[in-house]
Structures are given as C-alpha cells and as structure tokens.
Amino acid sequence: MALAKKEDTQNKIKEIARKLFTRFGYSSTTIREIAKESQVNIALVNYYFRSKDNLFRIIMEESFEQLFIQIDPIINNKNTTLEEKIQSLVSNYLDFLQKFPELPLFMLNEIKNKPKHLVIKISLKKKVSQSSLMHQIKERNPYINPLHFIFNLLGMLVFPFIMKPVISSAKLINIDDFNQMISERKRLIPIWINDILESKKT
Amino acid sequence: MALAKKEDTQNKIKEIARKLFTRFGYSSTTIREIAKESQVNIALVNYYFRSKDNLFRIIMEESFEQLFIQIDPIINNKNTTLEEKIQSLVSNYLDFLQKFPELPLFMLNEIKNKPKHLVIKISLKKKVSQSSLMHQIKERNPYINPLHFIFNLLGMLVFPFIMKPVISSAKLINIDDFNQMISERKRLIPIWINDILESKKT
DNA sequence: AAAAAATTTAAACATTTGTTTTAAACAAAA
DNA sequence: TTTTGTTTAAAACAAATGTTTAAATTTTTT
Structure with missing residues (x-):
C-alpha cells in the first residue's frame, strides 16, 4: 500500500514535470510550479528526485529513448x-x-x-x-x-x-x-x- | 561625441545580448552576464533598455525582420x-x-x-x-x-x-x-x- | 571656468528559486 | 498499543536575479 502510494505520487510528479519541461523548457520551469500542479509540497519533489537537475535528466533520457525506440x-x-x-x-x-x-x-x-x-x-x-x-x-x-x-x-x-x-x-x-x-x-x-x-x- | 559614445555602449550591449539570448535563450541569459560580457555595469543595461524584457523584445523584432527581409x-x-x-x-x-x-x-x-x-x-x-x-x-x-x-x-x-x-x-x-x-x-x-x-x- | 546634462558605478532592494531542515502525520510491524 | 520506518508539510536558508537608488564621473553647454 505504501509502495503503491509512493509510486503514485512519484509518477504524478514526473508526468507533470514532463509536461511543464516539454512546454516551457528547463530554465522556465520551476520546482514550485511542478509541485503546485502536482498538488504536492515543494519538498516532495526533491524527496523523490533529489534535485531539479536529476528530475530533468530522467525525463530527458526517457523522452530520448521514446523518440528512438x-x-x-x-x-x-x-x-x-x-x-x-x-x-x-x-x-x-x-x-x-x-x-x-x-x-x-x-x-x-x-x-x-x-x-x-x-x-x-x-x-x-x-x-x-x-x-x-x-x-x-x-x-x-x-x-x-x-x-x-x-x-x-x-x-x-x-x-x-x-x-x-x-x-x-x-x-x-x-x-x-x-x-x-x-x-x-x-x-x-x-x-x-x-x-x-x-x-x-x- | 556623447552621442557617439552612447550609441557605442548601447549597441555593444545589444549585440552581446543578441549573442547570449540566441545561444542560451531568454530565461538562461542573465542581465549580469550581458553586463559582464559587455564590460559595463549592470545598471547600464537597464539604463539604456529599461528592462530585460524590453531588450529581448527589441532583439526579437530585429531578428525576425532580418529573417524575413x-x-x-x-x-x-x-x-x-x-x-x-x-x-x-x-x-x-x-x-x-x-x-x-x-x-x-x-x-x-x-x-x-x-x-x-x-x-x-x-x-x-x-x-x-x-x-x-x-x-x-x-x-x-x-x-x-x-x-x-x-x-x-x-x-x-x-x-x-x-x-x-x-x-x-x-x-x-x-x-x-x-x-x-x-x-x-x-x-x-x-x-x-x-x-x-x-x-x-x- | 562654471553649470548643467548625460553617463557610469557601487550598493541595496525585493523577489524568485533550488534546496534543506525539522517535525508532524501516517502506515506497517511487533 | 507501542514502535519503527515512510511520507508529507511548513518553514527557513542561501544563492541568484531583475530592478532601483543615489552618488560619482564624464561630457556638453553656457
């Protein structure tokens, strides 16, 4: 149950982040905006993904793979x-x-x-x-x-x-x-x- | 003479700004970086162009015209x-x-x-x-x-x-x-x- | 040369932003 | 029920950033 919830929140953050990064680019997307749209606390973003940079890296790698796969x-x-x-x-x-x-x-x-x-x-x-x-x-x-x-x-x-x-x-x-x-x-x-x-x- | 110098500084700032905006985009380009590369004080950028946004608008309009002219x-x-x-x-x-x-x-x-x-x-x-x-x-x-x-x-x-x-x-x-x-x-x-x-x- | 105007600088201000800390809420295990 | 580990929230921190202010410097005008 805890695992499911964790995966759930983590994934929600990632998908919102993907949407915002894709639309506005890295620099114009703030962690606060990601948290707000994901309806979670700012600290949660760093809790699950360590840093904005790391979150972005993960999303880029996934997108890249998606493009070439x-x-x-x-x-x-x-x-x-x-x-x-x-x-x-x-x-x-x-x-x-x-x-x-x-x-x-x-x-x-x-x-x-x-x-x-x-x-x-x-x-x-x-x-x-x-x-x-x-x-x-x-x-x-x-x-x-x-x-x-x-x-x-x-x-x-x-x-x-x-x-x-x-x-x-x-x-x-x-x-x-x-x-x-x-x-x-x-x-x-x-x-x-x-x-x-x-x-x-x- | 003052006019020449003014035009000179103003233009130097604009051309450096154009280079940086073009290379790094709006959000990733800071007024401090523009000032530093132009070798002028930060306040001068705003003195000549009022705001980062306005400077960017001017450059975009010029680039756009250049593209279509x-x-x-x-x-x-x-x-x-x-x-x-x-x-x-x-x-x-x-x-x-x-x-x-x-x-x-x-x-x-x-x-x-x-x-x-x-x-x-x-x-x-x-x-x-x-x-x-x-x-x-x-x-x-x-x-x-x-x-x-x-x-x-x-x-x-x-x-x-x-x-x-x-x-x-x-x-x-x-x-x-x-x-x-x-x-x-x-x-x-x-x-x-x-x-x-x-x-x-x- | 003196006064006025324009240009430049240094410093401060107010926000924004990524990150961290501390503790509370919650769920699972003992 | 108590304990333990995980998840969430609130607040604070530190650095970055656009902007403004006030004074200093330089240039132009009288």
Missing part, C-alpha cells in the same frame, strides 16, 4: 524493402508526433543548451550509419551522401511540428487544417522521398 | 520564374543560415514560449498566401496544398541547422563535412523541389 526496429529490419521502411517510418513517426507535437522542438533546444545530457548518444552514429536503411539508400543512389536523404526525410516529418507555434501564432492555418495536412503528408512524403531518391539530375 | 523581395518578384525564385531562395537563405546558424532554433523556441512577441506577424499569412511564389506553385501543381511545398522547402533549408547541435553532440559528422553538405544542398535542393513539384503520382 520507434525507429530502431524499422530502420534495422533486414526483411523489408527501402520503400516499406520509408512508408513505415513516415506512418509511425507522424502518429507519434501527433501525440507529442512539442517533443521535437523541446528536445532539440535542450540538446543545444546542455550537450552534456547527450552522453547516451555516442551510439547514435553507429546506429544510423550501420543501419539497414542507410545501406539500402546507398544502393539505390550511390552518388549522393545518404545523410541528405536522412535530413530530408526527418525534416519533412518533423519540420511542420517545429513550425507549429509559428503557424498558430501567425494564424497561417487552423488546427484542423494542420492535422489534415499531416494526414496528407503520410501519403505524400514516401512519394516525395522516392522522387528524390530517383532523381537522375544529380 | 531576405525572402520578401524574392518571393514577390514578378519578373522571375518559379525556378529562379527557388534557386535564389535556396542560395540566399543557406548563405544567411551559415552566418547565423543558431537563429532558427532560437527563434522557433522563443516563439513557442512567448507567442505574445508575435504581434508583428499577423501580416505573415498575407505575405505568404498572396506572394507571387505561392501563385506560381499553385499553377505548377494545382493538386496539392502549396503549404506542403513551403514546408518542404523551408524544412530542407532550415532543418540541418536545427539538427546541428545533435550532430555535433553525437559526432555524426564533423563541422567541415557539415559545411560541405550545406554547399551540396545549394545545388541539390532546387532539383529536389522541382522533382517534388513535378511528381505525377500525387
């Missing part, structure tokens, strides 16, 4: 074609981003501000460069640095969500039209990426 | 073809971003955190939707929402710079290879955008 099995699946991989990546990632639209901008910004938290990612280079996807891209178009395609694909997926605050603020399009656009992109991005891969003018 | 004459030039516009946009914007690589992530993040600063941009919708570029895109491919192309073009241009901290941190590629990639993209992005515009599978 989705793509790893896809890009390394030896039994799928390049087209299938791209289709799967686009579909899964856009679904994921629609659930957590603020995650990319938050992560990219915090990584910029505190590159120390990125010790985890020394393996990233290996993960990407040795992936099955990377090899298939090289086969398909040996003339161009495959990182171009990775950037293009990731950019097409992520960029609309990074621009979302600008879009809302400038009232460029409303939220329904935005989601409609994302749905269209699920169909279109694989086509576009294929066009780019097959471009003979390079 | 470049594209406005290009996308609204009635005497250039769509191809020429795209070529010019890509070339100018990549040059600009290589000079100020941290600007996009900074701006996007601050816009997310404080959408109040975006009063300036109510005109953005008009600017984009009534632009000559937009009309030419619609002519070229009437079947797809032109915002897709805007997102793709902007994403291809900006996304590598937004990813730069991740790239450095994960040591995916070194800085020389990064700049080499950007140079390649000056040539490639217009080709890719053209491929996408001509895609008949949509």
Whole structure:
C-alpha cells in the first residue's frame, strides 16, 4: 500500500514535470510550479528526485529513448524493402508526433543548451550509419551522401511540428487544417522521398 | 561625441545580448552576464533598455525582420520564374543560415514560449498566401496544398541547422563535412523541389 | 571656468528559486 | 498499543536575479 502510494505520487510528479519541461523548457520551469500542479509540497519533489537537475535528466533520457525506440526496429529490419521502411517510418513517426507535437522542438533546444545530457548518444552514429536503411539508400543512389536523404526525410516529418507555434501564432492555418495536412503528408512524403531518391539530375 | 559614445555602449550591449539570448535563450541569459560580457555595469543595461524584457523584445523584432527581409523581395518578384525564385531562395537563405546558424532554433523556441512577441506577424499569412511564389506553385501543381511545398522547402533549408547541435553532440559528422553538405544542398535542393513539384503520382 | 546634462558605478532592494531542515502525520510491524 | 520506518508539510536558508537608488564621473553647454 505504501509502495503503491509512493509510486503514485512519484509518477504524478514526473508526468507533470514532463509536461511543464516539454512546454516551457528547463530554465522556465520551476520546482514550485511542478509541485503546485502536482498538488504536492515543494519538498516532495526533491524527496523523490533529489534535485531539479536529476528530475530533468530522467525525463530527458526517457523522452530520448521514446523518440528512438520507434525507429530502431524499422530502420534495422533486414526483411523489408527501402520503400516499406520509408512508408513505415513516415506512418509511425507522424502518429507519434501527433501525440507529442512539442517533443521535437523541446528536445532539440535542450540538446543545444546542455550537450552534456547527450552522453547516451555516442551510439547514435553507429546506429544510423550501420543501419539497414542507410545501406539500402546507398544502393539505390550511390552518388549522393545518404545523410541528405536522412535530413530530408526527418525534416519533412518533423519540420511542420517545429513550425507549429509559428503557424498558430501567425494564424497561417487552423488546427484542423494542420492535422489534415499531416494526414496528407503520410501519403505524400514516401512519394516525395522516392522522387528524390530517383532523381537522375544529380 | 556623447552621442557617439552612447550609441557605442548601447549597441555593444545589444549585440552581446543578441549573442547570449540566441545561444542560451531568454530565461538562461542573465542581465549580469550581458553586463559582464559587455564590460559595463549592470545598471547600464537597464539604463539604456529599461528592462530585460524590453531588450529581448527589441532583439526579437530585429531578428525576425532580418529573417524575413531576405525572402520578401524574392518571393514577390514578378519578373522571375518559379525556378529562379527557388534557386535564389535556396542560395540566399543557406548563405544567411551559415552566418547565423543558431537563429532558427532560437527563434522557433522563443516563439513557442512567448507567442505574445508575435504581434508583428499577423501580416505573415498575407505575405505568404498572396506572394507571387505561392501563385506560381499553385499553377505548377494545382493538386496539392502549396503549404506542403513551403514546408518542404523551408524544412530542407532550415532543418540541418536545427539538427546541428545533435550532430555535433553525437559526432555524426564533423563541422567541415557539415559545411560541405550545406554547399551540396545549394545545388541539390532546387532539383529536389522541382522533382517534388513535378511528381505525377500525387 | 562654471553649470548643467548625460553617463557610469557601487550598493541595496525585493523577489524568485533550488534546496534543506525539522517535525508532524501516517502506515506497517511487533 | 507501542514502535519503527515512510511520507508529507511548513518553514527557513542561501544563492541568484531583475530592478532601483543615489552618488560619482564624464561630457556638453553656457
């Protein structure tokens, strides 16, 4: 019972903290605000997580894993074609981003501000460069640095969500039209990426 | 003479502030740090700019203008073809971003955190939707929402710079290879955008 | 050169914020 | 019931931070 309650409180704090950190960033999020929204005493936050820094580190590591755990099995699946991989990546990632639209901008910004938290990612280079996807891209178009395609694909997926605050603020399009656009992109991005891969003018 | 000195100090503070705000964001930049790097007394910052908030507002407005002043004459030039516009946009914007690589992530993040600063941009919708570029895109491919192309073009241009901290941190590629990639993209992005515009599978 | 105005500095103020301490409330075990 | 360990709350602490004040210094004007 005590354990259940403990886990409960601890988790509530963590999820509220995740929400606030993601929305406002590390510096603009205060322990007092986390405690207030979690409806617990300030001291409890430090009681369960030792420090603001440690709480943030835990959340960053979880978010980071969440971001990459989705793509790893896809890009390394030896039994799928390049087209299938791209289709799967686009579909899964856009679904994921629609659930957590603020995650990319938050992560990219915090990584910029505190590159120390990125010790985890020394393996990233290996993960990407040795992936099955990377090899298939090289086969398909040996003339161009495959990182171009990775950037293009990731950019097409992520960029609309990074621009979302600008879009809302400038009232460029409303939220329904935005989601409609994302749905269209699920169909279109694989086509576009294929066009780019097959471009003979390079 | 007094005027010159005043302008001098004032400008020094502003440029240091711009550098720090751009690198660390609003919350993580302190007036004391700005004063220290500018080699002036803390009170001088408030003497010239009244408040941290006001100083930040001025810098944001200038940066914002800087970002859009470049594209406005290009996308609204009635005497250039769509191809020429795209070529010019890509070339100018990549040059600009290589000079100020941290600007996009900074701006996007601050816009997310404080959408109040975006009063300036109510005109953005008009600017984009009534632009000559937009009309030419619609002519070229009437079947797809032109915002897709805007997102793709902007994403291809900006996304590598937004990813730069991740790239450095994960040591995916070194800085020389990064700049080499950007140079390649000056040539490639217009080709890719053209491929996408001509895609008949949509 | 004297007076006035503008610029700069040092110090203090008032809040905010992360953290710690101390003790009370509570649940589980003896 | 008493004891023991865990969880929660209130308060205090210390450092950081935006801002203001008042005096000193420098520059400009008369």
